[in-house]
Amino acid sequence: MTNYSATEVLFKDATESMVKNFGRSTLYEYFSDWVIYRNLEPMDKRLPGLKAAGYKMGLAGDRIPRKLEKDYAKAALWFGEEAQRLRGVKTPIKEIILIGDTLLNDGTAYHNMRSLSGLPGACFIGCEKTAQEPSVEIDDKDQVYSANRWSALGAWAQWALDSGLRLDANTLVVVDIDKTALGAKGRNDQVIDKARLEGLYRTMDAVLGEDFDYNSFERAYAEFNRTPYHLLTEDNQDYLAYICLVVNTGLIHFDEVVQEIKKKSLDNFDQFLRWVGSRMMIKHNGGEAFRQVHEAVVASVRSGDPTPFKRFRREEFISTVAHMGNMADDSSVADLLKNEITLTEEVCELSEWLKGRNCLQLCLSDKPDEASRPNAHASAHLAPLHKIATHRVGVDIRQMLDKLK
Numbered sequence: 592m593t594n595y596s597a598t599e600v601l602f603k604d605a606t607e608s609m610v611k612n613f614g615r616s617t618l619y620e621y622f623s624d625w626v627i628y629r630n631l632e633p634m635d636k637r638l639p640g641l642k643a644a645g646y647k648m649g650l651a652g653d654r655i656p657r658k659l660e661k662d663y664a665k666a667a668l669w670f671g672e673e674a675q676r677l678r679g680v681k682t683p684i685k686e687i688i689l690i691g692d693t694l695l696n697d698g699t700a701y702h703n704m705r706s707l708s709g710l711p712g713a714c715f716i717g718c719e720k721t722a723q724e725p726s727v728e729i730d731d732k733d734q735v736y737s738a739n740r741w742s743a744l745g746a747w748a749q750w751a752l753d754s755g756l757r758l759d760a761n762t763l764v765v766v767d768i769d770k771t772a773l774g775a776k777g778r779n780d781q782v783i784d785k786a787r788l789e790g791l792y793r794t795m796d797a798v799l800g801e802d803f804d805y806n807s808f809e810r811a812y813a814e815f816n817r818t819p820y821h822l823l824t825e826d827n828q829d830y831l832a833y834i835c836l837v838v839n840t841g842l843i844h845f846d847e848v849v850q851e852i853k854k855k856s857l858d859n860f861d862q863f864l865r866w867v868g869s870r871m872m873i874k875h876n877g878g879e880a881f882r883q884v885h886e887a888v889v890a891s892v893r894s895g896d897p898t899p900f901k902r903f904r905r906e907e908f909i910s911t912v913a914h915m916g917n918m919a920d921d922s923s924v925a926d927l928l929k930n931e932i933t934l935t936e937e938v939c940e941l942s943e944w945l946k947g948r949n950c951l952q953l954c955l956s957d958k959p960d961e962a963s964r965p966n967a968h969a970s971a972h973l974a975p976l977h978k979i980a981t982h983r984v985g986v987d988i989r990q991m992l993d994k995l996k
């Protein structure tokens with residue numbers, strides 16, 4: 592591991608005054624429909640998805656793999672090869688690039704893609720921390736570059752070229768959406784979380800009506816979101832939301848969950864679902880609306896769907912869209928970053944530059960499809976997230992990119 596100071600890595604300090612509003616755009620303008628949400632069914636219909644081509648990707652069954660799993664990397668590599676063929680480039684993928692915000696998820700997907708393919712590559716992990724001096728940490732072994740400024744993407748591109756990568760027609764670039772291309776981590780990601788919570792509260796209001804106890808919900812959510820509960824929640828937001836809903840109905844009490852976890856007698860979500868089922872035979876809390884949610888969650892979990900709380904995710908989609916492009920064009924940067932999910936200017940500019948070098952770029956998001964695309968229920972009139980216009984906010988790195996060979 593090497594630590595570099597700001598001067599060594601040649602990126603300018605992204606003080607807040609350098610973060611600017613560059614006007615409205617969409618992810619579609621940069622990536623067209625080369626966008627794949629969690630179900631691994633590409634938005635570009637020429638590219639087959641998990642359901643039709645899972646076996647060709649080398650995956651067993653049609654269970655949707657998560658970003659951390661080897662199967663996810665297999666699918667991503669397969670999408671790269673297919674997309675390369677579809678765009679008419681005769682030579683295969685020879686390099687893997689990944690731009691993301693989470694070392695664990697994105698870094699692991701990148702690591703798996705490289706080890707499965709045996710190809711060289713480079714990874715950028717961004718998280719804005721303006722209270723710190725600009726710095727990067729480089730894992731030389733894996734070629735992972737973690738920076739505390741998104742504007743370091745310019746210096747990262749130079750570093751990638753210096754380390755022998757070509758960044759050309761044979762380069763597959765995978766860009767994460769959530770908190771990377773949209774709602775940059777450390778700069779604007781709190782609006783993504785806010786929109787999700789609003790969706791969650793709307794769901795609880797719809798299911799529980801007047802019986803919804805906001806304070807008790809907040810308490811349960813804060814507690815069960817913690818690491819000691821990860822065996823139960825698997826850090827899955829759908830599981831967490833459902834558990835908090837159950838507690839709010841009073842079918843199972845908050846203290847009971849806490850005790851069972853402490854005693855280690857509750858250690859998986861399936862077990863929790865069965866517990867709820869048996870309580871429902873003796874109590875009728877939550878009424879018909881809760882029963883419907885419960886049955887839908889059970890059915891989805893049984894079929895291996897990692898996003899079982901559909902109703903919540905549909906509400907999340909609606910509130911996410913409501914937080915995109917919602918601010919006036921003359922809003923201050925601070926107001927935009929506080930109230931709107933914005934496009935990350937540095938990612939947009941890098942993407943434009945990589946497009947000029949004829950790299951193959953795919954947007955891969957771990958955000959559930961139900962929270963990213965309209966459905967036949969309440970949101971049929973809305974466009975998917977990558978086609979919703981919102982402001983591009985960030986630091987201009989074009990000059991730095993243009994200087995590179």
Ligand SMILES: [Mg+2]
Nearest residue numbers: 692767769770
């Ligand atoms: Mg992300």
